[in-house]
Amino acid sequence: MDFYSFLIQVLNSIQYGLLLFLVASGLTLVFGIMGIINLAHGAFYMVGAYLAFGLTSLTGSFVLSILLGIPLMLVIGALLEWALFSFLYERDHLEQVLLTYGLILIFEELRSLIAGDDVHGVAAPGWLSASIPLGDTMSYPVYRLVISGACILLAAGLFFLIQKTRLGMLIRAGSHDRDMVQSLGFNINLIYRTVFALGVALAAFAGMLAAPVSSVFPGMGGQVLIVSFVIVVIGGIGSVWGALFAALLVGFADTFGKVFVPDFSGVIVYVLMAAVLLWRPEGIFSKK
């Protein structure tokens, strides 16, 4: 591989890693901070992608579909938390797994009833459909770079929210001791509802942004679910920077795995996870 191709592969890795971070960010909040094992995270991602598809064909504008979709998903997230998840904080993880697995089945079935089982494409907005030439045969779509930019902004925003704001402080406090936060006079239920809704909206937002590059299809949530968990676990539970770092690590491992050891590219991400867990069982950025 010549140096020039190598540089493009590095760009591919970073770009893929940032996309993975976007997908995993909602899970970092819900699983990492609230401690809920949310297998339905991938389903919310899928719902987001289908919303982008449906709303884009309805309104004719991809940007508008995102602007409409996010508040909608915040509401759905809050409703789900109120109706289902709020009963699970004190229960053990197995019951969370059961509930969220059930949600996957329900969302997949609803998707099948409403949108059918066909593969759909979503067009990126015209002003983002340009490409930047790299070398004489290849070019890089601007839209992918925009996604990367959105991911960096999102990482910074999340970090700021969790580490620097009063809400973030309460969230962190609540993840350590719910009862104490409650008895200090804060409405912990409302805080959790907000965080969960945010997590759902982030997953859906990732699905919406990814829809133009990944297309929209049944079972798309399942593909991102596992890698999202891998990222949260590698990065260290509850750490936004950890998730970002882990996502980039996975991006590099996947891209260069495909190039250098194609026969093992399917397992390389999991080998990476096993290695990290042997070295730091709490994840790379864990503070414990």
Add this chain to the structure above:
Amino acid sequence: MKSHCFPGKKIVNHLVMAALLAAPALAAAQQAKLKVGLMMSYTGTFSGPSNAATNGFKQFVNENGGKLGGREVEYFAVDDQADPAKATENANKLIKRDRVDVVVGAIHSGVALALAKVARETNTLMVVPNAAADELTGVLCAPNIFRVSFSSWQPAYAMGQHVGKKHKNAVTLTWKYAAGLQMVEGFKEGFEKKGGKVAKEMTLPFPNVEFQAFLTEIASIKPEAVYVFFAGAGAAKFVRDYAAAGLNKSIPLYAPGFLTDGTLEAMGDAGQGLLTTLHYADGINNPKNAAFRLGYVKAYKAEPDVYAVQGYDAAQLLDAGIGAVKGDTAKRADLVKAMEDAKIDSPRGAFTFTKAHNPIQDIYLRKVEGRENRLVEVTSKALADPARGCRM
């Protein structure tokens, strides 16, 4: 006239009685319903193809007054969920529990391989309406197993020959699973026969769809052509990524038909002009195809696809075999002989069978225009699968 004046009344009564008594016995001997087991993936990703194949099958039966080979048909359907792990159990539901006379399945190759094993053990007549694994009419071939679709080798080999006429080196990319690897092997064989050379064979794990690393590889190798096997969502994404990376401008992309079947809407403009090979295409001009398409649209309010054709032909093949033995499926040897010798007047064009029971058929080169895979030319005339490993 009062009926009691009629002298033959008693005799008539006896005759009626005799007829009434005899009728069920006769029906049991000759007119028992033909039990047809349908084993396809009615839920999940393959539900579209499964429903189309089932519709096609029933269309032929309905056109023939609900009969196959003169016998009334009774359906038993099992949803195999495209899960090979449950396939043996599902096959037994049809074969052992429902005691079907013939099983039509499957869509998914992994399921079909498991089903074929059960069919071989129980000597059940089996017609494959789609699954393309080479083994079904290769290593696993059997007198009671027929396929009306195609083997992976067929469209792949045909594409290899076609690409070999224009280009001398190519790069291949597919998911690393049986179907993908067979589709690449067939291509390589056809391509090398025409003097081509595969510069690099690339694979990625199924169902991974992050292609960027491979596109960069292709741009750096700069082959004359790229051959891929993808289907469904992966196909749509690959074609979009390939175009977004600008590779479609300098390096032509070729694939077996699945790349562009059911995925054109999702591909958008990126799919236009793509060349693929398959045993069916839009714009095949023969009376059978016209009648078939009209009948399908009338019955199901949808356009038929290649899967519907395959379902239709599965029913045609059974009709030919069972008709030849006048409905007596116990005469298995004669029935199989009639099926082997059948010339199926298919919407895709007439075809016959190899000794291993795979169609000897024309493979078409198709070009994407709008939302259709338009017929360009017959790229391989009457192409027969080599049936490697078949001892029959």
